[in-house]
Amino acid sequence: MGIVLGPNRYGKAETRLVRVDRDGDAHQIKDLNVGVSLAGDMTDVHLTGDNAAVLPTDTQKNTVFALARKHGVDTAEGFGLLLARHFVASQPTIRRACVTVEEYAWDRVPVTGHSFVRRGQEVRTARVFHEEGRTHVVSGLRDLTVLNTTGSEFRGYIQDEFTTLPEAGDRVLATEVRAEWRHRDADGYWDASYAEVRRVLLETFAGTYSRSLQQTLYAMGRRVLEERPELCEIRLVMPNKHHFAVDLEPFGMDNPNEVFLAADRPYGLIEGTVLRDDAPAAEEVWR
The missing domain is CATH 3.10.270.10 (Urate Oxidase;)
Incomplete structure (x- = not known):
């Protein structure tokens, strides 16, 4: 009876991102907790420790910040799609990406255009699964x-x-x-x-x-x-x-x-x- 490597994935969990849109006097804020999970050609890294196929989790974290700066954050689902598609398209060893997003809502304090108060305990969530030819979006x-x-x-x-x-x-x-x-x-x-x-x-x-x-x-x-x-x-x-x-x-x-x-x-x-x-x-x- 042989022993083989089963399903596996890796990623960067709980990257806390706050994106402020300063266009105009009334600012907009997006407060997110982002998780990235990637899978693909990862046999060698498990069996021999060869990291040639591995995109470091620190790079995944940096990608979250960089794409937030470059493209902004419209919705939790939209940002999750942007990230998942980026990882699969940009890295030949990455076949599948799952991105989870939690969004914490803030309401504007009406005195100014730049003051906010956190809105209760409720959290909006999104989950995006993407591989070539197939994408699923789950809101929540x-x-x-x-x-x-x-x-x-x-x-x-x-x-x-x-x-x-x-x-x-x-x-x-x-x-x-x-x-x-x-x-x-x-x-x-x-x-x-x-x-x-x-x-x-x-x-x-x-x-x-x-x-x-x-x-x-x-x-x-x-x-x-x-x-x-x-x-x-x-x-x-x-x-x-x-x-x-x-x-x-x-x-x-x-x-x-x-x-x-x-x-x-x-x-x-x-x-x-x-x-x-x-x-x-x-x-x-x-x-």
Whole structure:
């Protein structure tokens, strides 16, 4: 039985880039965290230590800054595409590139055109996979915290000798949404698409009577695909941020579903994918 080298990749993780556009009195700012992962003819470097095919990760970091200066940063997706295509086109030993981008939003303080305040915890994300003849773009968001104070229940589940959870006919449903959606094409109107997907996710969460968080997840993903024809797949990760009604009877008080303990851990973790039945496979972009 032989031993061979399996799939491999390497790159530069978490390059923090801030690009300021100073054209005019009202400045624009892009605040990104960029990850680069490359694969190709890397057998020799693993087996013998021959670095002739290796583009140093420090060079990858410098490329992020240089292309931001040369081309600017329009969107997370657009910048990811620019980088991925550059690495594959410029280096003959690089066959595949995957670029991930996190974007942190800032709002302008209206007193001046050059003062900003960070916008909450929510993060916009993008993932670009590119090789010759094939490109996939995945947009997304994370840390989108949402909560319904009613319109949710959880009952009818398996109960065994270890079950202590009482059924709930009216509960608080809270989660921190992480969603990523794959585009049919590698070129698109990224900002408009992002805004609409975010809107649909929020509206569906708010408007769905939930019998389980799984049902809510599927409803959110399904509606995104129904309303956004440019997308072919969406993956959602939704931890259940439990809110337990506090027992106030020891103090001679009732609790008509008004006072809760917000427990941060442990928590239920719900994950799922919703896709069109004709969606082309693209598992490599998710790894």
